[in-house]
Amino acid sequence: MSAIIHGAGAATALTTFHSKKLVARSRTNLPGRSKRCIVASGSDDGSKSFGSSSSLSLRHSHKLIPNNAVATKVDTSATTGHELLLFEALQEGLEEEMDRDPHVCVMGEDVGHYGGSYKVTKGLADKFGDLRVLDTPICENAFTGMGIGAAMTGLRPVIEGMNMGFLLLAFNQISNNCGMLHYTSGGQFTIPVVIRGPGGVGRQLGAEHSQRLESYFQSIPGIQMVACSTPYNAKGLMKAAIRSENPVILFEHVLLYNLKEKIPDEEYICNLEEAEMVRPGEHITILTYSRMRYHVMQAAKILVNKGYDPEVIDIRSLKPFDLYTIGNSVKKTHRVLIVEECMRTGGIGASLTAAINENFHDYLDAPVMCLSSQDVPTPYAGTLEEWTVVQPAQIVTAVEQLCQ
């Protein structure tokens, strides 16, 4: 846990160090982009993360996000905002949406009286009742299907997998029903579910509790996948996912629940399809998501001291990829490193590599490099587990190699 918080601290240190340069650069290098009002980076400097702005005109954004976006002003000197942990941010987002729309409900194991195994739903059962925050028996396939049936008939369930790995038992319902029913019904039924839960490699949790399901789900047509990594985007993505008419799978990470950040008091949502610029740079584009963002930022600190200038993008949207943000970055730096926690074979990185090669081949000065976890069932032993996932030292080496 200390490593992670250190990583977050590194991000803090980095942005304050470069704050002047940062602002200047953003103005010159990203001229066409209008900062979309949806993004509030209205927290103190330390936790400034630009939600990605895009060149979509205001008219476009207005048309596309008619009722979802809440315009907030970009306020760089804000002292407002409140500090909380990532799981509290998720809870806040969920609670706000449940207050806003009585059709939003939660179902999962131990979400009610227990408050959720990671406390994301703490207190919600007391406030909203046992039916709106439903403690289900242990039957992932059936209660996921139940959530889908409820969504088809008018509710907006948030289905929690106590661990993402358990959702393998619900694969039938997620693939066949969640992804497909809107299509096979000819558009008659919508499935506005959110399927969420913690995944990823934790601290010696063993193979089955350390799975990365994003790679298994990514082929399913009809679903969207997002991965949160900070309290800010956790709350924003949770709210956006609940409001979306599409089925959305929200990947959280077991080790990130205790991250602390100051987030705005005003209501905001994050765009489900956009990537997040963590640190603009010139030399190399590093694409990452979820926990690996922090390993990348740790590596970035070292790289900066060595004279490199990496651009770090948290892709956030695992399906579909935000090829605009990614593409602009590739066109600028001409080098790409993907750092992910997925397995080597058939993971998100593999798809992303293919997408970048297909779309931006002409802009690349070097082959796309992808650092992923080893293709092994995550071992229990601490040392082995450490070698399974990508560590900052490997990232530094890879960047040095690519930038030769």
Add this chain to the structure above:
Amino acid sequence: MATAFSATLPLHGSSQENRLLLPPTRLPPPSFLGSTRSLPIRRLNHAHAARRSPVVAVQEIVKEKKPTNPLLITKEEGLVLYEDMILGRSFEDMCAQMYYRGKMFGFVHLYNGQEAVSTGFIKLLTKSDSVVSTYRDHVHALSKGVSARAVMSELFGKVTGCCRGQGGSMHMFSKEHNMLGGFAFIGEGIPVATGAAFTSKYKREVLKQDCDDVTVAFFGDGTCNNGQFYECLNMAALYKLPIIFVVENNLWAIGMSHLRSTSDPEIWKKGPAFGMPGVHVDGMDVLKVREVAKEAVSRARRGEGPTLVECETYRFRGHSLADPDELRDAAEKAKYAARDPITALKKYLIENKLANEGELKTIEKKIDDLVEEAVEFADASPQPGRSQLLENVFADPKGFGIGPDGRYRCEDPKFTEGTAQV
């Protein structure tokens, strides 16, 4: 063996009797969502009698009851039932013809012989009640009110089909009629049905709406060995959901006899194990099915929870049009053919002077014309165009993401032409 526990406990027993049979428990708080049964700590006999929900075959009920009106249906009801069953039968026969003429492809599962179950249940439902079925869903859709034209077009894969040609035989959906599908994998629809029932309860208890919609889930004997079935029986009984689980036991899962695949073939017994009544009914008799259905539906509407109904029925044709149907014994087929539900209802109507031959013939002719017209309509309808390929993948097409040019892919004009690269 089946009657050992059930002999003395009537399905329609008065509520007073039922209360006496249940062991005294402390009353749970009214908001408690869960099982109200306490674990038995008394002697075995007592516990058995107390815990068993009243379960009995319907034939016994019909014998016990001395109804004031000796007939189970009125003339109007009888004609509605007859028309519905004739529609089911004619439609399926026409499907077979069209399939062999190359108008429809893939897997087509016909419902011949099982019409009593569909008609018996669905004709008691309102438009806002939901029905969930399996791949053998044409007749469920028709009974629920989906037009024959829409179903036939869907089978032909035309744009005018109920699912725009995107679903096919195994995915009959209708939002208007609350037909929630049509599922290709067995058991897959049962959780969806449970969810629809959950929505009913939610609307009533959380949204405080006046909602007594019930959901009827149809599935087969093979499904009753599948985990999803049991998981949903548990949840439905636990949350007292307004759902009726209807097992269309036609004794065969493609080529697997029910007796060869099930340790205890009496499926209705599995209901009480989860705390709901389990009923076995003759599924070749639409009136018997209707009587059971009435009780099960009103139970659900009153908020008393789910019921498991096992309908003993038979499919006259093979599992699908691709099945040569060589495994089933000719004698068995003949036995059930003699119990054809349509013939049985016709006989009942005529013997009880509810209708005459002429009226029934008129109905048959009307349905023949309707089905013919449906085929003509489907034939004349256009095939889906290229631009339809990517529609309906997402309810919100922003889900296709942002392309390299910064625009949402769905904004690309080529998207609607069907030539966009996604």
